[in-house]
Amino acid sequence: MRVYDVIAKKRDGEKLTSKELDFIVQEFVKGKVADYQMSAFLMACYTRGLDVDETSNLTKTMVSSGKQVDLSAIPGIKVDKHSTGGVGDKTTLVVTPLVAAAGVPVAKISGRGLGHTGGTIDKLESIPGFSPYLTMSEFIEQVSKIGIAIIGASKSVNPADKKIYALRDVTATVSSIPLIASSIMSKKIAGGADAIVLDVKVGSGAFMKNLGDARKLAKLMVDVGEKAERKTVAVITNMDEPLGFAVGNSLEIKEAMDTLKGNGPKDLTELCLNLGSRMLVLGGLEKEIGLARKKLEGILSSGKALDKFVQLIEAQGGDSGIIDDYDVLTKAKIISDYTAPNGGYISSIDAEAVGRAALELGAGRAAKDDKIDSSVGIILKRKVGNYIEAGDVLAEIHSNDMDLLDRADTIIDNAISISKEKPEKKELILEEIRINSSPSLRAYYS
Numbered sequence: 001m002r003v004y005d006v007i008a009k010k011r012d013g014e015k016l017t018s019k020e021l022d023f024i025v026q027e028f029v030k031g032k033v034a035d036y037q038m039s040a041f042l043m044a045c046y047t048r049g050l051d052v053d054e055t056s057n058l059t060k061t062m063v064s065s066g067k068q069v070d071l072s073a074i075p076g077i078k079v080d081k082h083s084t085g086g087v088g089d090k091t092t093l094v095v096t097p098l099v100a101a102a103g104v105p106v107a108k109i110s111g112r113g114l115g116h117t118g119g120t121i122d123k124l125e126s127i128p129g130f131s132p133y134l135t136m137s138e139f140i141e142q143v144s145k146i147g148i149a150i151i152g153a154s155k156s157v158n159p160a161d162k163k164i165y166a167l168r169d170v171t172a173t174v175s176s177i178p179l180i181a182s183s184i185m186s187k188k189i190a191g192g193a194d195a196i197v198l199d200v201k202v203g204s205g206a207f208m209k210n211l212g213d214a215r216k217l218a219k220l221m222v223d224v225g226e227k228a229e230r231k232t233v234a235v236i237t238n239m240d241e242p243l244g245f246a247v248g249n250s251l252e253i254k255e256a257m258d259t260l261k262g263n264g265p266k267d268l269t270e271l272c273l274n275l276g277s278r279m280l281v282l283g284g285l286e287k288e289i290g291l292a293r294k295k296l297e298g299i300l301s302s303g304k305a306l307d308k309f310v311q312l313i314e315a316q317g318g319d320s321g322i323i324d325d326y327d328v329l330t331k332a333k334i335i336s337d338y339t340a341p342n343g344g345y346i347s348s349i350d351a352e353a354v355g356r357a358a359l360e361l362g363a364g365r366a367a368k369d370d371k372i373d374s375s376v377g378i379i380l381k382r383k384v385g386n387y388i389e390a391g392d393v394l395a396e397i398h399s400n401d402m403d404l405l406d407r408a409d410t411i412i413d414n415a416i417s418i419s420k421e422k423p424e425k426k427e428l429i430l431e432e433i434r435i436n437s438s439p440s441l442r443a444y445y446s
């Protein structure tokens with residue numbers, strides 16, 4: 001088999017066999033396919049697409065490019081959760097201790113942020129002392145003991161995704177639906193999940209900018225998951241405005257703690273209960289979504305989810321003093337108010353632009369090896385649909401540098417639109433996608 005022929009076949013819109021996909025991916029991981037050839041192949045996938053079988057076979061070969069995490073020593077159904085990436089999305093920080101407190105074992109491998117979207121590991125690392133570096137046996141032991149562990153991705157698991165993503169990032173091929181689906185699902189499957197709840201974001205701050213594309217991505221990931229015998233459910237959620245109010249690492253940790261204390265923003269709390277109840281059902285702890293939600297509401301108000309978060313922090317070396325004293329977290333030197341230039345209704349808050357403003361301040365990485373500043377970011381003070389007067393504070397900008405503050409201020413100025421008319425309210429949770437024909441799921445949802 002020749003790499004050239006595989007590229008040409010996809011360029012001409014033909015369907016690739018599992019052998020061909022296996023060949024090009026494994027040879028690339030071994031360093032035997034040049035970056036320029038893989039780039040051409042990825043662009044052919046981008047323009048011609050991959051069907052369900054091809055995406056599923058691509059996922060399989062990516063999983064087999066490295067070690068697979070074996071979670072079988074942990075009793076119970078291991079349910080993973082994944083968000084396709086958004087701005088202010090600190091859901092994992094809330095939902096994982098919440099479901100762990102309910103009895104779902106959480107063995108979570110999370111990523112770092114890239115571009116305008118944040119990563120769970122960066123957020124957790126803003127807690128003094130917290131380490132995302134556990135050996136695999138420490139990881140499994142901690143989940144068996146306290147029901148939860150969150151670690152960063154290991155180089156030996158799914159190396160194909162790391163190498164392929166690095167090329168996609170510089171060849172304008174990130175936004176291909178089958179390439180995103182295979183990248184996400186290969187990470188989930190290699191990470192050892194038995195069942196998966198996917199949060200597919202749609203809107204200005206998401207990879208998927210419209211509902212049609214979000215549906216395609218959700219359906220494809222559910223199909224790939226089910227083909228790999230993982231019970232998979234996707235929820236499509238709105239990412240037109242940031243989730244919650246805080247964007248930036250320490251700021252998001254504070255908001256997650258507020259939410260675990262029952263005082264979080266409405267949208268974040270709602271999303272965590274929604275995803276969490278699906279995790280409980282897939283984990284076999286409840287038969288019905290409504291009952292699962294009631295259980296989680298009880299756990300949240302009892303303080304048990306917060307206790308689980310404390311256990312997680314302490315088990316991974318972090319200072320759990322942050323729970324009672326937020327000042328333990330790093331703080332930016334300058335906090336500047338962005339005020340409304342005129343009165344009216346907030347008609348939109350461009351999530352991607354807010355993410356970019358946070359990135360400018362140093363909260364994220366423009367390139368893979370950039371250092372991040374955990375103290376900086378933005379706290380929005382209002383949401384879309386709120387009525388405001390001229391001069392009201394709409395956002396706090398937390399910065400360690402005056403020039404960066406000015407740049408972020410300009411971006412925020414363009415990101416927030418104010419109108420005389422009250423805008424139509426967009427729902428947060430838009431749709432659920434699952435396989436109706438799957439007997440296992442039918443049983444869970446009947």
Ligand code: URA
Pocket residue numbers: 084085165174179180181183184207
């Ligand atoms: N998130 C991923 O993990 N992979 C992609 O390709 C896009 C978003």
